[in-house]
Amino acid sequence: MMDSFEPKPRAKRIRLTVTGIVQGVGFRPYVYRLATECGLTGSVRNDGRGVEIDVQGVRAEEFLRRLPIEAPPLVLITDLTSEQCTLTGANTFTIIPSSGGTVSSAMIPADVATCDDCLAELLDTNDRRYRYPFINCTNCGPRYTITQSIPYDRPFTSMNSFPMCVRCAEEYHDPENRRFHAQPNACPDCGPQLRWHRNAQLHGEDVDLVGDAALLAALRDLTEGRIAAIHGLGGYHLAVDARNEQAVRLLRLRKRRYEKPLAVMLRDLDAARVLCEVSDVEAALLTSAQRPAVILRQKPDSGIAPSVSLDNPTLGVMLPYTPLHHLLLQGRCDALVMTSGNVSEEPICIDVEDAEIRLEHIADGFLHHDRDILQRCDDSVFRVIAGAPRPVRRARGYVPRPVLLGAEAPPVIAVGAELKNTLCVSKGRAAFLSQHIGDLENLETLRFFEHTLSHLLRIYDVNPIAIAHDLHPDYLGTQWAKGRLGGAAERFTELPHIAVQHHHAHLVSCLAENGSDEPAIGVILDGTGYGSDGTIWGGEFLVGNSWGFTRAGHFLPLAMPGGERAAREPWRMAFAAMHAILRSDAEAAGSGERGSGAAASDPMTSASAPSPDIFPEWFARRGEEEIAAARFALESDVNAPHTSSCGRLFDAVASLAGLYDVSHFEAQAAIALEFAADGIAGTETPAPYRFALHEETPIILSFLPAIQEIIHDMRIGKSAAEVSSRFHAAVVKGCAAVVDRIASASGIRTVALSGGSFQNAVLLTGLVDALHERNYTVLTHTQVPSNDGGIALGQAVIAHAQIRG
Numbered sequence: 001m002m003d004s005f006e007p008k009p010r011a012k013r014i015r016l017t018v019t020g021i022v023q024g025v026g027f028r029p030y031v032y033r034l035a036t037e038c039g040l041t042g043s044v045r046n047d048g049r050g051v052e053i054d055v056q057g058v059r060a061e062e063f064l065r066r067l068p069i070e071a072p073p074l075v076l077i078t079d080l081t082s083e084q085c086t087l088t089g090a091n092t093f094t095i096i097p098s099s100g101g102t103v104s105s106a107m108i109p110a111d112v113a114t115c116d117d118c119l120a121e122l123l124d125t126n127d128r129r130y131r132y133p134f135i136n137c138t139n140c141g142p143r144y145t146i147t148q149s150i151p152y153d154r155p156f157t158s159m160n161s162f163p164m165c166v167r168c169a170e171e172y173h174d175p176e177n178r179r180f181h182a183q184p185n186a187c188p189d190c191g192p193q194l195r196w197h198r199n200a201q202l203h204g205e206d207v208d209l210v211g212d213a214a215l216l217a218a219l220r221d222l223t224e225g226r227i228a229a230i231h232g233l234g235g236y237h238l239a240v241d242a243r244n245e246q247a248v249r250l251l252r253l254r255k256r257r258y259e260k261p262l263a264v265m266l267r268d269l270d271a272a273r274v275l276c277e278v279s280d281v282e283a284a285l286l287t288s289a290q291r292p293a294v295i296l297r298q299k300p301d302s303g304i305a306p307s308v309s310l311d312n313p314t315l316g317v318m319l320p321y322t323p324l325h326h327l328l329l330q331g332r333c334d335a336l337v338m339t340s341g342n343v344s345e346e347p348i349c350i351d352v353e354d355a356e357i358r359l360e361h362i363a364d365g366f367l368h369h370d371r372d373i374l375q376r377c378d379d380s381v382f383r384v385i386a387g388a389p390r391p392v393r394r395a396r397g398y399v400p401r402p403v404l405l406g407a408e409a410p411p412v413i414a415v416g417a418e419l420k421n422t423l424c425v426s427k428g429r430a431a432f433l434s435q436h437i438g439d440l441e442n443l444e445t446l447r448f449f450e451h452t453l454s455h456l457l458r459i460y461d462v463n464p465i466a467i468a469h470d471l472h473p474d475y476l477g478t479q480w481a482k483g484r485l486g487g488a489a490e491r492f493t494e495l496p497h498i499a500v501q502h503h504h505a506h507l508v509s510c511l512a513e514n515g516s517d518e519p520a521i522g523v524i525l526d527g528t529g530y531g532s533d534g535t536i537w538g539g540e541f542l543v544g545n546s547w548g549f550t551r552a553g554h555f556l557p558l559a560m561p562g563g564e565r566a567a568r569e570p571w572r573m574a575f576a577a578m579h580a581i582l583r584s585d586a587e588a589a590g591s592g593e594r595g596s597g598a599a600a601s602d603p604m605t606s607a608s609a610p611s612p613d614i615f616p617e618w619f620a621r622r623g624e625e626e627i628a629a630a631r632f633a634l635e636s637d638v639n640a641p642h643t644s645s646c647g648r649l650f651d652a653v654a655s656l657a658g659l660y661d662v663s664h665f666e667a668q669a670a671i672a673l674e675f676a677a678d679g680i681a682g683t684e685t686p687a688p689y690r691f692a693l694h695e696e697t698p699i700i701l702s703f704l705p706a707i708q709e710i711i712h713d714m715r716i717g718k719s720a721a722e723v724s725s726r727f728h729a730a731v732v733k734g735c736a737a738v739v740d741r742i743a744s745a746s747g748i749r750t751v752a753l754s755g756g757s758f759q760n761a762v763l764l765t766g767l768v769d770a771l772h773e774r775n776y777t778v779l780t781h782t783q784v785p786s787n788d789g790g791i792a793l794g795q796a797v798i799a800h801a802q803i804r805g
């Protein structure tokens with residue numbers, strides 16, 4: 001009788017190609033360890049596509065199964081292909097030199113905050129990298145900002161000019177070491193160094209120090225109330241002691257940033273909890289590998305200088321994300337204002353010469369280093385709304401991580417919006433949204449835009465077949481796309497140009513990041529955008545997807561007396577709203593849907609034109625000449641274009657509520673209106689002001705009845721908080737009512753919310769809750785900003801559809 005036996009496993013050889021973010025995130029060391037654990041032989045290397053792996057042995061199938069499951073957290077695998085090959089005589093597993101290859105589909109990783117292991121070494125007096133401000137390893141450090149091309153290897157980064165010493169090289173080549181193939185690996189003997197330069201322009205002395213002495217000099221200046229320009233990861237910061245009111249005021253004066261809130265870097269999470277209310281979601285975001293600035297609710301009497309946030313109840317907080325930051329905050333300063341190193345509205349400085357020229361009238365001293373920044377990248381900014389992190393500005397730590405599309409798409413360029421510009425380059429299933437570039441309103445920002453585009457096209461080997469841009473004919477991005485500005489755009493003049501309506505791009509951006517292209521109802525609320533009918537849109541209800549859209553509804557248009565000045569001077573929109581009420585008997589009577597409460601008696605019903613009798617307190621704040629000029633613009637229809645803008649409506653209410661008649665930065669009045677409502681949130685459910693629905697095609701949603709009630713409430717002494725709370729409730733209820741009517745007619749039950757107005761937490765939370773109560777599927781932004789920083793993604797996806805169509 002024969003004994004039973006199991007057949008001996010047979011060795012296999014498998015060759016794999018892995019694409020995605022697999023370079024610079026510890027993937028090859030991980031592959032090496034997994035292959036060794038499985039007893040396999042073969043090799044791994046970077047190439048132009050990603051990572052190429054060749055394994056053989058009896059556990060090759062196990063390796064293939066475990067590879068994507070156990071990958072390091074920073075890895076993003078977008079595709080994995082494998083094939084069985086003939087066995088070879090390989091008897092070891094090795095990491096072999098990289099090959100550029102002929103195809104570029106590898107993805108560069110984003111920059112990563114200092115890991116706990118490196119931080120421990122940084123502060124260990126016995127470690128050879130003690131107080132070395134450029135310590136890093138495979139799990140942390142610079143990536144995108146130092147990369148020139150792919151594959152992501154040291155020769156293709158700005159670390160190429162720093163040959164490793166013997167000890168660093170040993171770490172780099174040791175598979176068991178945490179710095180195995182860490183491309184920015186360095187130490188005090190062979191790596192970048194700090195240099196302190198006192199600004200002789202301001203102080204009449206020319207001081208130069210290097211190394212730790214440079215760091216100590218910068219700390220001394222900060223503790224003494226001076227302004228330091230600090231060479232960071234993606235550019236320079238302008239820093240002052242956040243607890244020194246005089247220093248903060250001086251920074252505002254020199255930088256010409258008079259009222260916009262400033263961001264603060266705090267020593268650690270415990271310090272953040274002392275100063276602000278921090279939820280679990282916010283804490284996870286603050287301490288994540290990306291380390292964005294997070295907008296938090298500030299506690300009273302926090303000790304932070306009042307001029308940091310002025311009358312804003314929130315504080316933009318970030319934690320240290322480079323070794324240099326940790327060293328700066330270990331001393332007497334536990335809180336530093338860290339704002340972009342630029343003059344307002346210009347790109348951030350990234351090199352020594354540029355910083356010393358452009359910041360010479362701002363900084364008292366410069367803390368430079370000699371590791372070149374190849375790609376400028378501002379700090380990312382997030383806010384947690386409705387329990388989820390929402391990007392306000394997507395840059396360092398997140399770029400160039402792609403948004404993955406549902407299907408392969410043709411390669412295109414999308415130039416984005418005029419304000420808060422980002423651009424998008426697509427290839428295959430990946431849409432690479434650039435870092436925040438800024439407002440495309442000057443030559444310096446346009447050059448930054450061109451550099452970023454050229455870099456993305458080069459590193460991903462993209463040959464675009466079309467270029468998408470905003471529908472507005474006068475935007476700088478549109479002019480550039482059409483080759484009318486010369487420069488880098490001339491190479492694209494022969495490409496098809498696809499004009500995309502602004503709010504359609506918002507809708508599709510939201511759909512794309514949620515992995516959908518099914519028709520949806522888009523509630524798109526923002527400042528302004530050029531409409532397909534040539535008017536100014538901004539409070540829109542669209543039905544569509546990437547293939548097209550219809551305008552199913554919109555806010556009642558209001559005139560903008562003074563044109564663009566109305567966006568900076570909310571009183572103009574308030575005056576226009578009062579004028580509109582008096583011009584419309586039907587609206588003044590409040591016909592249509594009503595919120596809770598009856599219509600209030602109002603002296604406006606007997607007036608023929610806005611006058612001090614209607615609202616004496618408001619008119620007392622304005623001069624007779626400017627009121628006369630606004631009245632003339634409205635009555636003669638001169639320089640008073642109409643807009644359905646949600647942002648301008650909020651401006652009008654902010655002025656009527658006595659918050660802001662003039663804004664000193666974008667959306668200042670609307671932000672104040674939100675915080676006024678948020679101040680009484682949770683006390684009781686506010687009774688919405690009235691609104692009116694005009695059952696036309698498209699549906700028109702009017703808030704003139706609400707404006708009339710707001711004026712009445714302010715005249716009888718109601719608070720701005722109560723007025724704002726009831727107004728927000730009216731906008732939520734009015735928008736939900738329009739969605740109900742559109743859904744009833746179309747049968748669509750998916751609603752996408754996009755546009756800059758949804759950075760308002762009261763508005764977004766309220767509308768999401770209202771739509772969920774009605775059993776709609778609600779899509780919102782969590783990967784790209786709801787503001788114009790996400791427009792380029794929608795433009796690219798719409799261009800894909802038009803090319804296919």
